[in-house]
Amino acid sequence: QELASAKLAEVGKQLDGRLVTLALSMKLDTFEKVKKAIDSMVSDLKKEQSDEVKQKDWCVEEFQKNQLETQDKTREQQSKIAELESLKSSVFELGDRIKLLNSEIDEMNKQIQLASQNREAENKEFQAVVMEQRQTQQLLKQA
Secondary structure: OHHHHHHHHHHHHHOOHHHHHHHHHHHHHHHHHHHHHHHHHHHHHHHHHHHHHHHHHHHHHHHHHHHHHHHHHHHHHHHHHHHHHHHHHHHHHHHHHHHHHHHHHHHHHHHHHHHHHHHHHHHHHHHHHHHHHHHHHHHHHHO
16 A cells, blocks of 8 residues: 555656645555554553553452451451460369369368267267266155
8 A cells, every 4th residue: 555655656746746645645544544543552551551450459459458357357366365365274273273162172071070970979978968967866856
């Protein structure tokens, strides 16, 4: 097409000026098509750029959300670990307390048993004293 345009321009210079105009018109038409193609490419590139900006914005937003969720989960995990340690400590302390209370219960049971034995002995002694007094009363009545 460029070759045909050049021939027309050359012949137009020799014969008729309108052929030169036709040759320039042919070149301009080619430029118009190229300009349209370039404009189309620019439009496509702008649309692609806009889509990429939207995609990037979405990615940044999702990344920030992910970071916040990760921080929240990390804090929650640390809180749960602290709570677990506290509960373990409580279990240990309560286990010691149970052992102490069980030993106190055993001691109280021993004291109860000892007190029961003492009461039985005192009761036997009391019964013996009562019997002696009754016998003394009967002797006094007989005398």
